[in-house]
Amino acid sequence: MPSFDIVSKTDMAEVDNALNNIRREIETRYDFKGSNCKIELADPAITVHADDDLKLKQMHELLQTHLTRRKVDAGVLDYQTPEKSAGQSVRQTIIVRQGIDKELAKKLVKQIKGSKIKAQVAIQGEELRVTGKKRDDLQDVIAFCKGLKFELPLQYINFRD
Structure with missing residues (x-):
């Protein structure tokens, strides 16, 4: 029969490659100069640290763009609510669904x-x-x-x- x-299923190696490309782009982009923006991968989840909400939205755009370039559908991302950190900085957890x-x-x-x-x-x-x-x-x-x-x-x- x-x-x-x-x-x-999501190819986590491709997600990791996309995050490495985002880290490189954050280091070189003018609008991220002097900021404490970073992105980390803890196996099923991605943690985004940004200075403010505007930078957080820019990081979301970067994430979706780089995942699409690596042939990973951006629909696998489950955005949790952003949390306030020290000062105006924002932290958000994004779960990669499997x-x-x-x-x-x-x-x-x-x-x-x-x-x-x-x-x-x-x-x-x-x-x-x-x-x-x-x-x-x-x-x-x-x-x-x-x-x-x-x-x-x-x-x-x-x-x-």
Whole structure:
């Protein structure tokens, strides 16, 4: 029986490369001269330290630009609320999401089953396994999922006949 998996994985090596490029750009940009702006990676999360809200927004733009250059979808970033540090400085934690959480998986299963495509969907941890009798049904599921608007980028892997 043909099957494939729906996953959401982020290449953390590419995220690290993007952060290294951002650090280099912060050192050379004129508007960041003399500021205490920095960006750090602690495996599932990114911590951004900025002097003020304007610099924080500039760091967000840098982050999205450099991730897009490295072929990482910026939709994997989950911005937490900024925290005030000493003086006017701001600190923000940005979580890099890996895998499909339970709520999103349930919504996805419900929508696939509601589409009347002849395929079975099973939640397996942080991924979904889709099986069907015909290959065309599975391709219809992929096309249907691509048409849905989710904030999390999805990948379709392990397509087996």
